[in-house]
Amino acid sequence: MNLLFCLESILSEFRFMFNSQNFALFQAFIYGFITHTGEGTLTRLYQSSVSQTRYWSFPKFLCRGKWDPDALAAHLIKYLQAIFPLSVYVYDQTHALKTGGSQWGLHFFRNFSYQRHRVNQSKFHYGHEFGALGLLCATPTDWLLFPVWVKLIVPQ
Structure with missing residues (x-):
């Protein structure tokens, strides 16, 4: 359908x-x-x-x-879990590197792939940081990923 x-x-x-x-x-x-x-x-x-x-x-x-987007995401999760009883939460934290200084939400975050003796490498990156939550649901034939919530993380 x-x-x-x-x-x-x-x-x-x-x-x-x-x-x-x-x-x-x-x-x-x-x-x-x-x-x-x-x-x-x-x-x-x-x-x-x-x-x-x-x-x-x-x-x-x-x-x-x-x-309220958070209440909407919570209701969507309840709705999906009622339809798909077998489900798993999936969380992803994404870093997007930026070079400009005039965009809202830009901040420094750690470079976790930093290696001490590499040239031209910083311990920190500058850009946006996003958190995303999804619900991975099992159907009789396949797995479906429903993106439920995405938020720009801005440190205070």
Whole structure:
């Protein structure tokens, strides 16, 4: 069965976490995220979603909307575990090296592959650090990885 046909019933499980306008934007955002296969800019996601809302509500929903991404991830995990009883949590901490100084969230982090006698090597890198949580679920024929939560780690 095509995912888009049953997506509305799946997303209705999350309706209680949003008000009506935010839920429509959340639904459009998920539709755009699934249907768009190319570069994932916000404009392209909006165009792929065939949303009835205006474009400017998309950025407003993501930055000022009244919803909790951590609670949404927790509810998604409960929902997936009810469907797939055999599952494993997968956590990944990713470092992305950057050279500019004007990007938000840049900081120094340890270079764990540092070797003392190598030339032109630093004990620390400068860039972004992300934490990602996924749920690896077993089906009768295969394993599926559901990315559930990603957060930019910014030290205080």
